[in-house]
Amino acid sequence: MSHAATGQPKTRDDAWEMVCRHVQERGLRRHMLAVSTAMADYARRLGQDEAYWATVGLLHDFDWEIHPDLDRHPIAGAALLRAEGWDEETIRVILSHYTEGTGVERTKPIDFALLACDEITGLVIAATLVKSSRNIADVSVDTIRKKWKDKRFAAGVDRDDVIAYTADFSRECFGGGLELWTHIAHVLQAMQANAAELELDGRLSA
Numbered sequence: 001m002s003h004a005a006t007g008q009p010k011t012r013d014d015a016w017e018m019v020c021r022h023v024q025e026r027g028l029r030r031h032m033l034a035v036s037t038a039m040a041d042y043a044r045r046l047g048q049d050e051a052y053w054a055t056v057g058l059l060h061d062f063d064w065e066i067h068p069d070l071d072r073h074p075i076a077g078a079a080l081l082r083a084e085g086w087d088e089e090t091i092r093v094i095l096s097h098y099t100e101g102t103g104v105e106r107t108k109p110i111d112f113a114l115l116a117c118d119e120i121t122g123l124v125i126a127a128t129l130v131k132s133s134r135n136i137a138d139v140s141v142d143t144i145r146k147k148w149k150d151k152r153f154a155a156g157v158d159r160d161d162v163i164a165y166t167a168d169f170s171r172e173c174f175g176g177g178l179e180l181w182t183h184i185a186h187v188l189q190a191m192q193a194n195a196a197e198l199e200l201d202g203r204l205s206a
């Protein structure tokens with residue numbers, strides 16, 4: 001049964017249900033869980049709505065497996081969200097994570113948080129999965145720093161993007177006081193605290 005137009009506020013469980021329906025690939029699910037985790041942590045730090053920020057983080061790439069190019073993602077995904085009764089504000093935030101393609105500018109704290117958490121979680125995950133323990137408890141900020149300098153490692157994580165998006169987030173939400181490596185430490189700590197859900201607690205070690 002469709003919940004479209006029932007007016008029921010959507011929850012993180014609804015986001016997860018949407019993700020599970022559209023994403024089979026474990027890594028992409030993990031990406032969204034990681035962004036959700038980092039955003040929830042920042043919502044707490046900023047006195048924002050933790051459950052809502054977690055929901056948006058969890059949902060933001062739900063259509064990447066079915067629309068795996070930037071001609072369709074996230075615009076075609078927005079249409080699916082609308083059809084399923086997701087609210088326009090949530091759709092706006094998701095569209096703002098690709099302003100170049102959607103024309104939707106980032107204006108609110110949650111918009112800046114999403115971008116700042118998006119790519120860096122990928123570097124943290126990659127740094128964990130190259131450890132034989134596959135345990136994020138064995139990853140430190142220094143580990144990430146070494147991997148950051150090795151441009152061939154997790155080359156899809158554009159370091160310049162991370163620097164720019166962190167600077168935007170810092171300016172908009174921390175009065176310029178959030179330094180890059182403090183941000184990375186926050187993201188790492190949040191992910192460490194949620195290691196089981198991310199399957200980064202060693203269960204993937206051979």
Ligand SMILES: [Fe+2]
Pocket residue numbers: 060061064073074097
């Ligand atoms: Fe995306």
Ligand SMILES: [Fe+2]
Pocket residue numbers: 031035060061118119
């Ligand atoms: Fe993403």
